[in-house]
Amino acid sequence: MELYNYIKSLHLIFVITWFAGLFYIVRLFVYHAEAKQKSQPEQDILIKQYQLMQYRLWYIITWPSAILASIFAFWMLFFTEVGKVWLTQPWMHVKLAFVFLLYLYHLKCHQIFKQLQNNEVKHSGNFFRIWNEGATIILFAVVFLVILKNAINWIYGVVGIFVFSILIMLGFKLYKKIREKNQNN
Numbered sequence: 001m002e003l004y005n006y007i008k009s010l011h012l013i014f015v016i017t018w019f020a021g022l023f024y025i026v027r028l029f030v031y032h033a034e035a036k037q038k039s040q041p042e043q044d045i046l047i048k049q050y051q052l053m054q055y056r057l058w059y060i061i062t063w064p065s066a067i068l069a070s071i072f073a074f075w076m077l078f079f080t081e082v083g084k085v086w087l088t089q090p091w092m093h094v095k096l097a098f099v100f101l102l103y104l105y106h107l108k109c110h111q112i113f114k115q116l117q118n119n120e121v122k123h124s125g126n127f128f129r130i131w132n133e134g135a136t137i138i139l140f141a142v143v144f145l146v147i148l149k150n151a152i153n154w155i156y157g158v159v160g161i162f163v164f165s166i167l168i169m170l171g172f173k174l175y176k177k178i179r180e181k182n183q184n185n
Contacts (some may be wrong), residue, residue: 007072007080011076019135024053025113028053029116029123029131032046032047032050032051033128042167051174054116058113091145102138126172133168135163136161137158
């Protein structure tokens with residue numbers, strides 16, 4: 001059981017750093033997209049810096065964290081007695097579905113990362129702000145599932161995060177209007 005707790009601790013540490021990387025990479029995507037609207041030479045300076053920051057974050061923190069979190073998760077699930085029991089539980093099946101969505105989200109972020117490394121900006125800063133909520137929703141769902149260990153009650157937490165996300169978006173729109181108003185004055 002002591003080995004299991006070490007594996008679980010390492011899994012949790014790398015899940016946290018993985019999410020930190022996902023949250024910050026999308027924030028850098030926002031800055032990169034907005035830098036594209038700047039005039040020269042500021043645009044070139046900012047974009048070059050954001051590309052370097054994105055590269056380091058993605059390959060030094062985010063990808064290694066994703067891989068290590070996955071290794072420790074597989075170890076827990078398939079090579080410990082507790083994990084084998086959890087694999088029979090409905091809440092774990094739902095959690096693994098959200099983890100699959102997290103992998104898809106990560107891969108889409110990788111695709112966007114590659115585009116931005118080639119200075120192909122296909123989305124706006126506003127798109128990336130909304131895109132950033134995807135990881136938040138997955139995080140809330142997984143945490144509620146793991147803590148409640150119930151395949152149904154996690155829905156209340158996810159509904160709560162959707163309501164919270166809507167409030168954040170409304171706040172963002174209000175902030176944008178205030179920012180535009182201040183720029184016009």
